[in-house]
Amino acid sequence: MSPKKQAEAAGSHLSILRFSTAGSVDDGKSTLIGRLLHDSGNVYEDHLAALEASAKKSGSERVSLALLTDGLKAEREQGITIDVAYRYFSTPRRRFILADSPGHVQYTRNMATGASTVDLTIVLVDARSGIIEQTKRHAFIAALLGVPRLVLAVNKMDLVGYAEERFQDIVADFTEFSAKLGVREITFIPVSALEGDNVVERSGKMPWYSGQTVLEHLESVYIAGDQNLVDFRFPVQYVLNPSQNFRGYAGTVSSGVIRVGEEVVVLPSLRRSKVKAIVSAGDQMCGLQKSEASSRDAVVLQLEHQLDISRGDMLVRPKNMPRVATNFDAMVVWLGDAPMDPSVRYIIRHSTRESKALVTGIDYRIDIHTLGRSDPLPLQGNEIGRVSVATTTPLFVDPYQKNRSTGNFILVDPVTFLTVGAGMVIDRARSEDDADIGGNLHQEAALVTDREREARSGRKAVTVWMTGLSGSGKSTIAKGVERALFDDQVPVFYLDGDNLRHGLNKGLGFSREDRSENLRRAAEVAALMNRAGVSVICAFISPYAEDRVRAREIIGHERFLEVHVDAPLSICEARDPHGLYGKARSGEIKNFTGVSDPYEAPEAPSLRIRTASQPVDQSVAEIVSLVLRSSTV
């Protein structure tokens, strides 16, 4: 027998069921877990001996099975558990990983964490009290996190005389409530964890119940169908480049299946190639060649073409792409102690990609007690709400409902680096500002390429992005540059912030988000004009580095020339051509850059112009020269 076969014979081939439990100590959750472990023969003798000793110490007759699952010393002393603990056990039919997320405090956050990876959640109900607010809350969180199936364990049946009627009432109540949740599969089991009825062993006291015990259900429930095998998504995790003749992209298939020879598209570059080989060290060591990789496989993909691909890129199929989005809606569970702050640019992690994100809007919060909607205030710790998110670079997202692995993200505080939010992308009609990747592809197929246009005109169009304080001299210089280049026969256009606000950007104000959107649209316009062969001179205060980074990405690194029009605030304020500083100082204008809002100076601009110490003509000449140098093909 081969080693692999031997290991299989010993049980290495079993499937894993990941599940979580919800319910408070009062519902007997710890007892249920203890019972499950104990009766399935998964408690070590030395652990049991320790429990017996501590039972004796506290003068109790009965060994408390609940103690089996209590982890940390401090928590044991307080008698409560406050975090997610993982348990491992197995039966001859399956391996189990249990995410036990107990505790009264921080409940939402712990339960969401536990539920994020599981195939099933057991919700405990006390047969005496039936479906209470808390039961609904637990079921809601499980449904929110996309747990495909629930088990409602109606516990303490011994305390209601094992009455079928009581059980049926609870089943009816919950069935009515759960219709709204959208959970695929719900199973009801009457149990007594304390007495061991229907946990592992069938109960003789409830002859009216002919269904499975909790363990039987866990052992046999069908989960293989949960995998999304349709939408191929491969986030590049790590680039392997050990030698001249090997370049491979390491990662784990998030969903779907890919085979050698099939065509893939790289996001965000939209380059296409074909899968040359699927490298899997395990198979290779056994002299096998892998021809297919599917959901959850950790592999290395080699492509036929040499492309520039790095961590955070995603390989997908040409006709099945995720949304490439910088704006999306999401349900967010707030994990942080400090409330969500709409002015903070959080670090967002999605698959292997990282960006910065602003919460640009809050649609509503969920009232965790009634599950109704409440006022759209920033989320506090342990609150859930529907929000709009804007990122500085595009993410490749699917709706969480459709794809659990590419629909989730976390928000990280940029100062403390704590994980403060967990999000699930919501499907919504594509708004006009989301790049429709399918559309871009059709454009790619246009018969005239950018290169051909450049070859004909003999030059490459560029964008000069002038950033600086109000009154630093941007507009004056920009107009001068436009005139000079035009006179030099260079196709050029000056894009003025104020002018755009009269048309394309009508309706946008001066809030952080609106300013950001204003700049994004300007960048898109500049990008289009550049592709059409016209160089663009942009003059925007554009105070945030992040917005400029995004503009650079929209326009393209090779076309984007950042020019910092640098003048001390005191000089700008003295110039004050439109009287704005005065109004800002008096408080009439809010969020005014330099006065009541920060200006983040560029660290390494293509050119820095100090308008306090040199005449306008010289500044114009420097920029014209930069443009002529950069636009040479």
Add this chain to the structure above:
Amino acid sequence: MHIPSHLEQLEAESIFIMREVAAQFERPVLMYSVGKDSSCLLRLAQKAFYPGKIPFTFLHVDTSYKFPEMYEFRDRTVKDLGVQLIVHRNEPALKDDANPYALGTQRCCALLKTGALLEALAKHEFDAAIGGARREEERSRAKERVFSFRDKHGQWDPKSQRPELWNLYNGRLGKGESMRVFPLSNWTEQDIWHYILQEQIPIVPLYYAKKRKMVVRGNMLIPVMESDPRTFQGHRVEEVMCRFRSLGCYHCTGAVRSEADTLEKIVSEMTQVTTSERATRIIDFDTDGSMEIKKREGYF
């Protein structure tokens, strides 16, 4: 469509974690402790970066009290793999003859393991240290994160740990802070043995049953080291057919009676086992919750 078995799922998950470490950190180190879990870690690291080399430095925190078989195995493994190994000992403490007889296991561990580890991590400015700990091993580890955050003093605070959802690991660090990473978090002792069998992974021979000289104390078997008379002085020494379930320092590692002298026999013995792996570690008997105290102080 192939449905992955639990071992394949665990392997893929661990490989993913290894690659995250390589991608997210600047100076990652792999804690190599020579035991069976370390052997599995090594194989997983090889697979994660195949056909490239393992992009981690290796670190062995050596108490000087390991079994000779462990040192031999370590040196051979490192040579075969061609990796860079740093061995770090708390030399001042050893010069003062730190040992568990004089100090008790708590103090001894604090100096030779915890102290030496923190020293080594600080000295080489490692920002991430990969270890082979499993959540199933010990109660206090059940809620350990895969990416376990340590403050500037290398300390672990259960309250400052970051929630881990899905497979999104947040490895961001401030100055002086570090991360311990546990790719084997979801593995059980049984999984480890299945994997060693399936992959034919080399392990230290002490794991195989053999007649060995032991001091028998209750149902504990304490190994006799010819080189260290303290291990047998004043006790009756017996030859016992036994093996080690987990390996540590020879003072503090008990053996178990066993006939399992092949991997197949070990795997089948593991399916019958009724005590936890740590029952053979003398270290855990000190005080209730002793592992948790060590962890707070920075022990792995």
